Amino acid sequence: GAGVSQSPRYKVAKRGQDVALRCDPISGxxxxxxxxxxxxxxxxxxxxFQNEAQLDKSGLPSDRFFAxxxxxxxxxxxxxxxxxEDSAVYLCASSLADNSPLHFGNGTRLTVT
Amino acid sequence: AQSVSQHNHHVILSEAASLExxxxxxYGGTVNLFWYVQYPGQHLQLLLKYFSGDPLVKxxxxxxxxxxxSKFSFNLRKPSVQWSDTAEYFxxxxxxxxxxxxxxxxxxxxx
Numbered sequence: 001g002a003g004v005s006q007s008p009r010y011k012v013a014k015r016g017q018d019v020a021l022r023c024d025p026i027s028g029x030x031x032x033x034x035x036x037x038x039x040x041x042x043x044x045x046x047x048x049f050q051n052e053a054q055l056d057k058s059g060l061p062s063d064r065f066f067a068x069x070x071x072x073x074x075x076x077x078x079x080x081x082x083x084x085e086d087s088a089v090y091l092c093a094s095s096l097a098d099n100s101p102l103h104f105g106n107g108t109r110l111t112v113t
Numbered sequence: 114a115q116s117v118s119q120h121n122h123h124v125i126l127s128e129a130a131s132l133e134x135x136x137x138x139x140y141g142g143t144v145n146l147f148w149y150v151q152y153p154g155q156h157l158q159l160l161l162k163y164f165s166g167d168p169l170v171k172x173x174x175x176x177x178x179x180x181x182x183s184k185f186s187f188n189l190r191k192p193s194v195q196w197s198d199t200a201e202y203f204x205x206x207x208x209x210x211x212x213x214x215x216x217x218x219x220x221x222x223x224x
Contacts, residue, residue, distance in 0.1 A: 003156070031210060033210070040216070041216055041217075042117075042203050042205075042217050043157070043203070045211055045212065045213065048211065050210075056210065056211060058211075099145060099164065099210075101147070101159040101162060103158075104149075104156045104157040104158070105156055106155075107156070
């Protein structure tokens with residue numbers, strides 16, 4: 001597609017529910033990233049894939065967060081047993097290759113009540 | 114730890130005023146630096162980037178930034194802002210794929 005697509009745009013979850021956030025990167029982009037952006041903050045790195053390989057997951061805040069990209073294109077960020085502090089905008093970005101600029105999606109705004 | 118700091122959280126300017134947004138980074142060695150912009154209701158997009166070479170880099174829409182290694186700074190500038198420049202601006206830096214973002218500066222341009 002023309003850009004990075006994320007769904008849903010908005011998600012409201014009750015505390016304790018599991019959520020799954022989807023990212024469709026730009027076709028042909030090797031690298032895919034997930035960022036978390038809390039209100040009033042800049043995006044914080046969560047994890048990075050090169051094709052289907054998750055090369056860096058050092059930013060995932062807890063073992064409740066899990067990301068996958070099984071076929072090297074679409075990626076899913078899953079959050080289990082959501083907590084209020086998980087409320088944020090989750091941004092996906094893709095890039096053509098190492099050190100290429102990031103192309104961001106519009107993000108998924110997650111609100112945990 | 115690698116970090117990027119932006120000191121101006123909210124800037125209000127009149128059209129045609131000059132703009133300078135501050136950005137400082139704390140990295141050793143080679144660093145890649147970026148400015149991203151987020152217009153209201155839109156996604157983050159790249160304004161300009163510095164990897165190496167000429168420390169004065171020019172980006173889209175008349176923006177430029179200067180990398181000053183001795184000051185660990187990468188300030189964003191524009192000689193004359195327009196109402197359409199109203200947006201949030203993020204400085205970012207990092208190695209390879211792990212890019213760290215600053216907290217952002219909201220720019221409001223008054224017609």
